Amino acid sequence: LAKTTQPISMDSYEGQEVNITCSHNNIATNDYITWYQQFPSQGPRFIIQGYKTKVTNEVASLFIPADRKSSTLSLPRVSLSDTAVYYCLVGELGGYNKLIFGAGTRLAVHP
Amino acid sequence: EADIYQTPRYLVIGTGKKITLECSQTMGHDKMYWYQQDPGMELHLIHYSYGVNSTEKGDLSSESTVSRIRTEHFPLTLESARPSHTSQYLCASSDQTGGQPQHFGDGTRLSIL
Numbered sequence: 664l665a666k667t668t669q670p671i672s673m674d675s676y677e678g679q680e681v682n683i684t685c686s687h688n689n690i691a692t693n694d695y696i697t698w699y700q701q702f703p704s705q706g707p708r709f710i711i712q713g714y715k716t717k718v719t720n721e722v723a724s725l726f727i728p729a730d731r732k733s734s735t736l737s738l739p740r741v742s743l744s745d746t747a748v749y750y751c752l753v754g755e756l757g758g759y760n761k762l763i764f765g766a767g768t769r770l771a772v773h774p
Numbered sequence: 775e776a777d778i779y780q781t782p783r784y785l786v787i788g789t790g791k792k793i794t795l796e797c798s799q800t801m802g803h804d805k806m807y808w809y810q811q812d813p814g815m816e817l818h819l820i821h822y823s824y825g826v827n828s829t830e831k832g833d834l835s836s837e838s839t840v841s842r843i844r845t846e847h848f849p850l851t852l853e854s855a856r857p858s859h860t861s862q863y864l865c866a867s868s869d870q871t872g873g874q875p876q877h878f879g880d881g882t883r884l885s886i887l
Contacts, residue, residue: 697875706864706878707817750817762876763833764809764817 667751672769681738683768685751688732696727696734699750701767707750711736738770746772777801780865780879788887793852795882797865806848807876809864810834817864823848855886 668686675681687696695714699707711718713725713734724737738745748767777800787793799806808821809832819832823842837859838852848867852859862883866876 705880709875766816
């Protein structure tokens, strides 16, 4: 399972765009990149998933360069409610895979 | 929203008691997981199941045990609780064809006195 590295914490202000970068140098050919969000006293919630290039949904965008050794989660115009821990994971979609959660990035959005 | 439920949400109990944490999902998912998370720390996989009568230990050693008699139900049991078991326990599930994404419950926060 590929190991990921993310910044421990980030600070931002309401209305700004936030980019969280994750390094995964040992990503395998069949691995996908998935991001989860976790609020205090709740379980993680799936945000976005991708394999290469760019993926966008109603919540975020995910940018993956050609070598796939890193990825960037982009949150447009954050609000106070986006204050949470964000986890980057890599792994196969199917089969009998297990997910390895790292420490995540603690994002604090200020007024 | 994913339909995965954990009970109780909070439990404070004395040392030596037998505890069962419940986890149920209504999505028909074959894969289910238990994670342990201390406050402000990362999640650690302690048990997982790929279907009925299938259970495996995860990456973090745990004194707890699990069972999977029905697809929708994946309870975790501590035979004799100790203060070192104090933590948050999160249950998750995913469907057969894809291990991701995992759908999480809101967890049980367990405190052993």
